[in-house]
Each structure stands twice: as C-alpha cells, then as structure tokens.
Amino acid sequence: MNVELSARSRQILEAIVEDYIATAEPVGSSAVARRHAMTLSSATVRNVMANLEEMGLLTSPHTSAGRIPTEKAYRFYVDSLVALRQVSRDEKRQIINHCRKAGAGLSDILKETSRTLSQLSNYMGIVVAPSFNSDVFRHIEFIRLGHRKILAILVSSNGAVQNRLIETEEDHDPEELVRMGNYLNEMMQGLTITQARERVLAEMKNEKTKYDHLMSRALRISEQAVTVDGDDVFVEGQARILDQPEFSDAARMKEIYEAFEKKGIILQLLSRCMSADGVQIYIGSETSLSRSAGVSLVTSRFVTSSNTVGMLGVIGPTRMGYSSVIPIVDYTARMISRLLSEA
Amino acid sequence: MNVELSARSRQILEAIVEDYIATAEPVGSSAVARRHAMTLSSATVRNVMANLEEMGLLTSPHTSAGRIPTEKAYRFYVDSLVALRQVSRDEKRQIINHCRKAGAGLSDILKETSRTLSQLSNYMGIVVAPSFNSDVFRHIEFIRLGHRKILAILVSSNGAVQNRLIETEEDHDPEELVRMGNYLNEMMQGLTITQARERVLAEMKNEKTKYDHLMSRALRISEQAVTVDGDDVFVEGQARILDQPEFSDAARMKEIYEAFEKKGIILQLLSRCMSADGVQIYIGSETSLSRSAGVSLVTSRFVTSSNTVGMLGVIGPTRMGYSSVIPIVDYTARMISRLLSEA
DNA sequence: TGTTAGCACTCAAAGGTGTCGAGTGCTATT
C-alpha cells in the first residue's frame, strides 16, 4: 500500500486531487501544468500521469477526458499529502457558540453539534451518543401511570435519560414504587448500566432476595428498565449532499438516504471508530456504507465526564474537502470532550 | 369552487386523474376511451376534455401531449369522485403488528407509526406528538448530577417524558431535591403543563411562598423545568419520495428536504389540521409547504387517554394514490387513538 | 343535437450526423 513516489509525482498527484476536489471534473495534463504554475510542460505531466495511472492512483473515465483520482489516491493523499488548514477563528467561534446555544441536555448538545458539523463542512454531520450501557448508573425511578402500568426512568451520570413503559403483573401503589426505587438505587450505585443489569440478574437468583416480595418484584421490573438497546444517532444536513454534483441522480441518492434510515448500519460502521484515538478517515469502499455510492467518512471520538466514548464526524462524497474537514472534526471533538468533561 | 359537471364529464375526469396517478404521464383522449372501456370514441372524449380544460381542471404541458389534472381537479377528485379502497386485511394486520411491536413508550409508538404509514403508503409518513404542554401533569423529579447541576424530569399522563438540565445558583443536596419534588408534585396535581407553569409563576409572586426558602427555590427551578417548547415530530421514509418520477431532479428534492429539516415549518402546517376531525387533505399549494414542489398532505388527528391531540399523516406528490392513502391514514389514526386511549 | 370519422397540424422525443476540442500516447528532438 505504501507507494514510493518521487517528490514531483507527489506534487502532481496532490494537484490533481485538489483540482478534482474543487471542480468535480476530470483534470487534464495541461490544467495541472498551468494551474499549478509548474515549470513543467503538459507533456511531462502526461508522462507522470501515465505512471500514476499504472500504479492505480488515477483512472480516466474515457480515452480523452482528464484523469480522476482513485480511492487509493485519496488514501495516499490524506495519509501523506494533505496540508491541513487551520481552523479559522470564525469557525472556532461558531463551534463554541453552538455549544453554548444548545440546551444543556446531553442530547440537545449532541444534536446541535451534528448541525454545526454539517454547517461548517457543508456535508452531513453525524454524532453518535456515548453508549448508555457503558455509562455509570445514577438514578432509577418508577412512576405509576395507570393500572399495572409504570414508567421506569433511568438516568446515567452523563445526564442521559432513558424511559420505558412497563406493564406489570400486579398493580403497585406509589409508596411501593418509591421503596423499590430506593432499594435499587442503593444496589446499583457506582455500577455501569451493563454491570447493573448483570447485578439484577444475579440478585434474581439469590435465595435471600427470592423470597422477599418487594425485592423480587423490584428486580423483575428493573430488569426491563436496565435493558437498553441501541444508541442515539444524530444526523443533520442531509439536504446538503444534494449540492454535490455527483449525487444529482436519484438512484444514487436513494441508496444513501436508505442507508441512513437504517441507523443500525451507521452504528455498526462507527463502532469501529470508537477504538482508536484521533481523527479517523474512511474512504469510499472502506466505509462499507454502500459500495457504489462513493462516500467518505471523517470521524473522531469524544469523551464525557464519566469516561464514556461517543463519536462524531462528517459524511460526504469521496471527493471531499479533507484539508478543512479534518481539522474541523478534530477541533469539534476536542471542544465537545471539554464541554462534556466539565460536568 | 363547486363545479357542476355532467355524469359523463365526471367519469372522464376521474379516469384521467386515476390514469395520471398511475402513470405520471399526460393522458390522451384515446387512452381514456380505450382503457376506460367506454362506449365513447376518442373524438367525443376530446370534446369533453376541451371543456374540462376550459374549466381549469386540466392543462396540457404542450400542444400535442395529453392532459394532466390541475390542483383544482385533484381537489374535485378527492371531494366527490374518489372511490375509497377498503383497508385490506393485510394492511390492517401490518398496522396492528406495528403498534404491538413498538416499545411501549409514547415516542416509540409514534415513531413506529410514522414508519408504518410510510411503508403502507409508499410515501413519507409523518406523526406529530400530542402537545406536551396541553397534557396533564403527572410527576416532577429532580436528580442531582453534579455541583450546582440538577436534572429535572417531567412526566405527563401520556407517559411522555421531558428532561432538562438546570444549573442552579447554589448547590442542593438530594434530600432537599426530594422535598422540593414533593411540594411541586402536590401543587401541580391535576393541572396541565401549561396551567402548571402559570401556577408556578403565580406562586412566585405569592408573599407566603416568597419567604419560604425551600419553596421559592423549588419554584425558581421548576419554572425552567415546566417550560417546554416544541413538539416532537417523527418523519420516516424520506427516501421513498425519490421513487416518484416527479422528484427525480435534484433542485426540487432539495427544496423538500430542506423544508423537512426545519421541523418548525411542518408544525405550523399541521397545527391547522388539529382543529378539525376526520381526514384532512391539502393539495399542492394548499399545503403552503413549498410552492413549486407539488406535494400533497393527507392527515388525521388522534387522541390520547388524557385527551390531548396529535396528528398523523402522509406526505407525497400531488399525484398521490388518494384512494388508498386516505383509508390508510384514517384507519391508522383510529387504531392509534384506541391504542393510546387504553392506557 | 349529440356522436363519430377523417384529416391537417403541432410538437416533444428519439435518433442520426457532423463538428469541435480537450486530452491522450507516441516519437523525434533538444
């Protein structure tokens, strides 16, 4: 994968990639020679381009069009060519303002962040909330809504709230529910949600609690309450990708939108990004999002006060302005981490 | 508006509208004569069509294409021509299954409903949750998250949950928060959220409470908690409208998608539908959604156990299969009302 | 009087042809 290239070849490749990113049109040899104010003639550039094509870094859509970069070229570009732009003062201001503006709830902040990413990058912004299950338990509470219907509210240290309606076998009066809550709150103190669930399951088998009416009921109910599946995903700016010329045809677009309606796909895709630190970049087929669609993904992790990990990033066409998107994603992730760590 | 038409003209108009709905292509006189197995020749149909055009019910995109229905024609069609299909057993089954499948929480149900509508209609499904503010207060609760940070949780009779992070001026310990909760719960019992807010504001001016430390603090905090703005909107199946030939071009699509990112527009649009009972239909420019887009809206209200009103419906092209969409929306609204009233 | 057949007319869509020009690969030259 690691290609050896002369300095000149690299320069030319860089010029082609950047030109193509800017124009979305195949770039020809003379364009490179001219625009890049090189001392080289177009003929020379042609020779180099022929080389690059042989190495699988460029392709031509047809005989007499210019060349366009392959995924491999983008990969090489982001790995060793791209000159990252600084995040401008104005952009920083926008990011910070957005953080402040958002209602203080976790999901408000994340939604607003997603929107910010979309605005700054002009692509789609995406934020995956830190997994509720790995967050630390804070509080559980039962509220009677009606006959044999109670609402369980589960709060984590992040301030994330899950609520679930539970139908019980027998009716419970409010005082009973309060006592159940107290018992469970004590029991789960300091555990993560996942651990809390395990603890509940363990206690249910425990002989002592088995015969305590209140406890066994509390456990039965809370088992449902602490079973949380699926994390929140915030996607904003879907309309923006319609600006990109490569997505002007309906079939292609549809593929992408359908991918986004099944949030499961995205989660699966992004769980990979959680493991590594710093900005991660997935180009075209590396995203395994939709093989024909030609989308790329720039992501980074963020952490919360309770040390859970979330993910944020930008999805756009493979032909994406990496030089500005990468720093934006990086900076935003840092700011969100800081904001959420203050708590 | 109420046009007088002979039985024959009506039949022909109906045939044209239905043909156009089915094919999205201008329909010509011979097509009507043939497909509709009429005893009339195409020449006669032509005469009638010329009449209909004069009345503003048809237009031709150009001289020698067929005719297409105007908005006025659709209006007339849904008002007095359309033969509503029965909701098929299979569709009923799907609707009911979806209701059951959804997690029992209110927002889960509504989201799932939106998806169901989308699937059955093949257009976009939309559901607006009953306004939280007009729902009856059930429970309020404060949880300490950190120094001077508390989470307020507000539950309505519907089982809808709102949570809000509040930064307080001084730190409150958990017991204090519990006492505050008790006080407020008692105070707000039986009121709607809106009334509860008014009550809080009134109490804040009350001399008696003003000098009670606990109460005045509780009121100050709860004021923020009971201020809820914006209702939930669930839109599903956005990708489906890409199937419609009239939306194959990007500019048009973008307009629609942008409209949907600002959920405020939808809310405003739909608040109108809340007032009247039964299925409401808005055609083309009647939606005021986006003047050029040519979208229609079929909606109906649903009610919950606490007598709050929500809205559900289908958004699709003006050229929409009204005969099946209308019954589907109607039936779904009834089922959801029943499901939510059981509670 | 309402219906129909016939006919001339219109016009978008589809297909064919020719030109243009951007871009290439190759080769000879510096």
Place this chain on the structure above:
DNA sequence: AATAGCACTCGACACCTTTGAGTGCTAACA
C-alpha cells in the same frame, strides 16, 4: 530527462430529420 509536435480518440454539443401521439376542426351521420 524534458519538451514539442502530431495523429488519434471520443464525449459534448449543435443541428437535422423522422416518428408518433395527441389535438382541434369540420363534415357526415344517427
């Protein structure tokens, strides 16, 4: 090694013709 020159390729575009669906009108007919 770099460049200039040149023949070649092929999509884009403009222009044309053909085709056919559909219309409006009129005259004939029941």
